[in-house]
């Protein structure tokens with residue numbers, strides 16, 4: 257099956273890796289090279305159709321539906337992933353989806369752990385899901401939400417043009433490191449302290465000996481103050 261884009265032989269990358277790429281492109285590259293990921297348009301679409309038919313959970317309340325664990329993909333972005341939840345509410349300006357026999361407006365929701373915070377990488381992931389849904393169902397989605405489970409709070413996210421451009425740029429960066437199979441050089445920074453790959457990555461190695469010593473001294477000082 258060939259799509260209009262003619263990109264069916266292309267490997268589809270996991271949408272969730274956009275968050276990793278936004279956090280650190282080197283981290284995303286290290287993860288990609290450690291994992292075996294082979295998903296092209298055929299398998300992505302086949303899997304989406306299969307999973308959405310067989311494992312999708314749909315809750316209905318009148319003209320409102322909630323679709324859980326819904327597989328989405330985009331030819332334009334070359335991504336495949338899952339929406340934790342999509343709210344679908346009856347709207348004459350909405351789109352047609354297989355689960356409803358009336359037009360609906362879609363509203364994706366991504367569940368998150370931890371404290372409520374404005375995290376760009378989360379917003380990128382959510383916006384990418386919306387862009388997949390727009391492409392799949394020929395519709396427009398202006399906003400969605402991050403739902404922080406412990407705090408039981410929603411954080412509304414607007415899918416602005418700026419956020420959409422960041423999604424496209426991040427997807428392109430992810431694609432380029434995948435295609436070139438390269439690992440970008442490490443850039444040591446505050447993000448590295450919490451990075452689970454830091455032992456493997458060794459981000460300080462490329463620093464000069466003097467800079468390395470300065471960082472060690474600074475970290476020792478921070479430990480003393482704790």
Ligand code: SF4
Nearest residue numbers: 280283448451454457
């Ligand atoms: S340790 Fe730092 S540079 Fe290395 S992968 Fe993690 S965040 Fe990126």
